[in-house]
Amino acid sequence: MLFMGYLVSMTQISKSPYKGCRDLFPKEKREQDYLFSKMKEIASLYAYEPYDGPMLELVDLYKAKSGEELINDQIYSFTDRGNRFVAIRPEMTPTVARMIAQIHRATPKPMRWYSIPNLMRYERPQKGRLREHWQFNCDIFGGPEVLSEMEVLELVKDLLKHFGANEKHFSILINDRAIVNELFLNVLKVDEQTSYKLYKIIDKSKKLPYEKLEALMDDVLSAEQKSNLKKYLALDNFKDAFEFLNIESPLKQLVEKVEDTDLYKYLKYDPSIVRGLDYYTGIVFEVFDLHPDNRRAICGGGSYANLLEIFKESPLPGVGFGLGDVTLKDFLITHELMPDFNQPDDAILVTFQASEFESKALKISREFRESGFGVESNLKPINVSKAFQLAEKKNYSYLVLIEDEQFVFKDLVNKKEIRSNSINDEILDLLS
Amino acid sequence: MLFMGYLVSMTQISKSPYKGCRDLFPKEKREQDYLFSKMKEIASLYAYEPYDGPMLELVDLYKAKSGEELINDQIYSFTDRGNRFVAIRPEMTPTVARMIAQIHRATPKPMRWYSIPNLMRYERPQKGRLREHWQFNCDIFGGPEVLSEMEVLELVKDLLKHFGANEKHFSILINDRAIVNELFLNVLKVDEQTSYKLYKIIDKSKKLPYEKLEALMDDVLSAEQKSNLKKYLALDNFKDAFEFLNIESPLKQLVEKVEDTDLYKYLKYDPSIVRGLDYYTGIVFEVFDLHPDNRRAICGGGSYANLLEIFKESPLPGVGFGLGDVTLKDFLITHELMPDFNQPDDAILVTFQASEFESKALKISREFRESGFGVESNLKPINVSKAFQLAEKKNYSYLVLIEDEQFVFKDLVNKKEIRSNSINDEILDLLS
Numbered sequence: 001m002l003f004m005g006y007l008v009s010m011t012q013i014s015k016s017p018y019k020g021c022r023d024l025f026p027k028e029k030r031e032q033d034y035l036f037s038k039m040k041e042i043a044s045l046y047a048y049e050p051y052d053g054p055m056l057e058l059v060d061l062y063k064a065k066s067g068e069e070l071i072n073d074q075i076y077s078f079t080d081r082g083n084r085f086v087a088i089r090p091e092m093t094p095t096v097a098r099m100i101a102q103i104h105r106a107t108p109k110p111m112r113w114y115s116i117p118n119l120m121r122y123e124r125p126q127k128g129r130l131r132e133h134w135q136f137n138c139d140i141f142g143g144p145e146v147l148s149e150m151e152v153l154e155l156v157k158d159l160l161k162h163f164g165a166n167e168k169h170f171s172i173l174i175n176d177r178a179i180v181n182e183l184f185l186n187v188l189k190v191d192e193q194t195s196y197k198l199y200k201i202i203d204k205s206k207k208l209p210y211e212k213l214e215a216l217m218d219d220v221l222s223a224e225q226k227s228n229l230k231k232y233l234a235l236d237n238f239k240d241a242f243e244f245l246n247i248e249s250p251l252k253q254l255v256e257k258v259e260d261t262d263l264y265k266y267l268k269y270d271p272s273i274v275r276g277l278d279y280y281t282g283i284v285f286e287v288f289d290l291h292p293d294n295r296r297a298i299c300g301g302g303s304y305a306n307l308l309e310i311f312k313e314s315p316l317p318g319v320g321f322g323l324g325d326v327t328l329k330d331f332l333i334t335h336e337l338m339p340d341f342n343q344p345d346d347a348i349l350v351t352f353q354a355s356e357f358e359s360k361a362l363k364i365s366r367e368f369r370e371s372g373f374g375v376e377s378n379l380k381p382i383n384v385s386k387a388f389q390l391a392e393k394k395n396y397s398y399l400v401l402i403e404d405e406q407f408v409f410k411d412l413v414n415k416k417e418i419r420s421n422s423i424n425d426e427i428l429d430l431l432s
Numbered sequence: 433m434l435f436m437g438y439l440v441s442m443t444q445i446s447k448s449p450y451k452g453c454r455d456l457f458p459k460e461k462r463e464q465d466y467l468f469s470k471m472k473e474i475a476s477l478y479a480y481e482p483y484d485g486p487m488l489e490l491v492d493l494y495k496a497k498s499g500e501e502l503i504n505d506q507i508y509s510f511t512d513r514g515n516r517f518v519a520i521r522p523e524m525t526p527t528v529a530r531m532i533a534q535i536h537r538a539t540p541k542p543m544r545w546y547s548i549p550n551l552m553r554y555e556r557p558q559k560g561r562l563r564e565h566w567q568f569n570c571d572i573f574g575g576p577e578v579l580s581e582m583e584v585l586e587l588v589k590d591l592l593k594h595f596g597a598n599e600k601h602f603s604i605l606i607n608d609r610a611i612v613n614e615l616f617l618n619v620l621k622v623d624e625q626t627s628y629k630l631y632k633i634i635d636k637s638k639k640l641p642y643e644k645l646e647a648l649m650d651d652v653l654s655a656e657q658k659s660n661l662k663k664y665l666a667l668d669n670f671k672d673a674f675e676f677l678n679i680e681s682p683l684k685q686l687v688e689k690v691e692d693t694d695l696y697k698y699l700k701y702d703p704s705i706v707r708g709l710d711y712y713t714g715i716v717f718e719v720f721d722l723h724p725d726n727r728r729a730i731c732g733g734g735s736y737a738n739l740l741e742i743f744k745e746s747p748l749p750g751v752g753f754g755l756g757d758v759t760l761k762d763f764l765i766t767h768e769l770m771p772d773f774n775q776p777d778d779a780i781l782v783t784f785q786a787s788e789f790e791s792k793a794l795k796i797s798r799e800f801r802e803s804g805f806g807v808e809s810n811l812k813p814i815n816v817s818k819a820f821q822l823a824e825k826k827n828y829s830y831l832v833l834i835e836d837e838q839f840v841f842k843d844l845v846n847k848k849e850i851r852s853n854s855i856n857d858e859i860l861d862l863l864s
Binding site for chain 1: 444445446447449450451453454455456457458461462464465476477478479481482483484485486487488489490492493496508510511512513514516518520530531533534535540542544545547550552554564575576579580582583586590689692693694742743744776777779790791794798801804805806807808809811812822825826
């Protein structure tokens with residue numbers, strides 16, 4: 001092929017999107033916009049302010065802030081033309097930490113922020129896990145610990161309720177890193193290296209077959225330690241958890257505060273929630289889909305004692321979560337809570353039946369737009385039956401026909417029509 | 433620093449965003465959301481459907497579709513872990529072409545699509561040019577040429593008008609590649625190699641000093657050719673342009689059709705608009721800022737005969753443009769058309785004055801949210817004067833105080849207050 005005088009490759013160009021990424025055609029984009037609009041709605045109800053950051057960050061930022069797994073295997077990193085080692089953002093927390101570090105001294109606390117960035121991780125694509133997704137991130141920084149946790153949990157619960165979900169569809173599985181630390185330090189009495197391994201084992205404990213889990217425990221624990229770890233992993237309610245480890249955990253205060261609220265029926269103690277590779281220090285939680293076909297976490301979060309540690313700034317605690325658009329959509333589809341977005345948004349289809357009425361059709365299109373209505377202006381003359389077919393195919397409720405000096409406005413739903421020379425009150429009534 | 437038992441780098445982590453990218457703090461993000469909302473509003477008025485695609489594409493796609501300059505110097509490319517040579521999208525047209533190629537056979541024409549993707553180009557950052565920006569892309573595919581061009585021009589004109597701009601603020605400079613081709617083939621009679629060089633010279637002709645422009649022309653043209661090129665470059669209105677090159681250009685038809693519309697006063701013939709490195713074949717245009725402090729193009733577009741050529745699909749013509757958020761914002765600021773987004777969106781600030789009223793405050797916050805109102809729930813007891821200070825600082829119109837069993841709802845703008853036990857009609861009246 002000749003392009004601007006230069007010969008470029010004739011190899012067959014692929015029509016497929018890059019592996020693990022999505023082409024969002026209008027139906028899929030309308031679906032995503034629906035998810036985004038509910039996210040923004042909830043953020044606004046809780047007075048969270050929007051922010052966003054760069055698609056690229058220096059890899060050093062992730063090295064300091066994230067778990068090693070992410071840095072080694074899951075990050076899209078490369079060296080730019082200025083010899084900077086950069087990565088496409090795999091998550092938003094390091095970016096928001098960097099931003100908050102710039103302004104936290106001069107900003108009243110708490111700060112409530114949200115964003116919906118596109119992120120990339122180098123994953124093996126599978127259901128609910130793609131290489132690129134959009135993630136709703138909400139954080140409250142510098143608020144009192146327990147009430148901040150409560151607010152964030154209520155926010156995520158209300159978000160899912162706004163989509164039509166309830167306690168039959170999801171639970172919020174919750175734990176406290178203080179409890180896990182107590183277990184490691186004072187019950188199992190293991191060193192930091194072993195703690196790190198145990199985080200990974202506990203994290204996988206619900207997914208692994210019994211024998212495999214036993215073998216992993218045997219590798220790092222004595223018989224007595226193992227027995228205690230198993231007692232811990234068997235905990236399945238707040239009361240037993242708080243009795244097993246006799247500490248004043250913030251989770252206990254949280255549970256007491258929410259007992260008489262709507263949130264309580266969604267909360268479930270789960271010892272396997274540790275989010276070991278994340279930077280949480282307080283509560284950790286996952287929103288869990290209760291449907292037998294989709295039993296998985298759709299969202300994770302928790303509280304952290306110091307967002308700004310890597311910037312050597314004064315400590316700033318926070319609570320936050322991330323909810324991906326892919327898992328959220330899977331959740332909604334599984335529970336039949338996803339509306340149908342096959343059709344475009346409603347608009348007025350303006351057609352003309354002979355080329356002499358072209359400029360009249362364009363004029364009427366403009367007038368409807370000036371009145372605030374969406375108009376698809378058909379750009380070629382078509383006969384009346386074709387016009388109806390087109391309106392039906394695109395699911396339009398309103399059709400304009402122009403066969404003579406007047407135009408006919410048709411309300412296809414209510415089977416009414418008005419002949420007129422201009423947009424009048426009768427027509428506006430039908431449109432309202 | 434110890435992280436999960438591993439020692440990570442103690443080098444100072446930068447708080448700055450990656451070069452040429454922006455941190456969008458809440459004020460900046462609200463500004464961007466304002467731009468996006470107007471873009472979506474206009475897209476909806478013209479019945480354009482939303483889409484999006486992956487942040488990464490195979491480099492082959494850009495090699496086939498884009499100009500060589502972009503591929504060589506301006507693209508963020510790297511090899512992924514699966515040995516694919518990929519790039520962060522620098523523009524949206526190759527992606528949309530790839531997507532359309534998948535579905536165009538089964539989809540009624542014309543198709544009207546828009547998106548607002550984040551894009552990256554490796555540029556030297558300067559005013560109005562950053563490495564990352566968001567770009568409003570609108571295209572109509574498979575419509576009749578002249579009316580499609582007219583629609584797209586009206587859409588972009590209406591977009592800027594929705595921001596409050598008018599013909600004193602911007603012009604649409606327009607040309608036709610058919611005219612430029614006629615000039616090259618039948619007036620100057622130059623070969624393809626020289627045409628390529630001339631595209632670049634014409635593109636820069638308004639920006640270069642006179643002597644430099646002369647020198648560049650002398651390099652490739654004879655005295656007679658040069659004289660003709662200068663005659664061409666002196667054209668400054670449609671009539672002269674159509675007379676100079678006696679061809680039936682689609683631009684001539686377009687101008688005839690728009691003569692009695694609002695669009696006409698924005699259109700201006702400009703021979704230097706060629707968009708030589710792009711894939712346009714018909715009209716080419718740029719929206720030009722008329723302000724003396726910001727005389728520059730804020731948007732470019734045009735029409736192309738075959739979007740799908742590189743996919744070896746049947747020809748599909750289109751018309752489209754891209755408008756970046758950075759240049760748009762500069763334009764609006766220059767003309768003082770950018771509203772003030774310093775303050776968060778209005779919400780109700782709910783405060784309590786003694787810790788015993790904490791749960792009451794949370795309950796009232798929940799009730800307001802259930803009624804659809806945004807609430808910032810203050811999570812610590814504060815005295816009344818602090819509560820007023822906070823409401824003023826954050827520019828809130830409504831404040832709730834709880835000093836006893838009842839709460840006081842204050843309308844700070846209208847200086848009214850209501851004491852109540854629950855949200856009642858009087859309060860809802862003040863909020864509406």
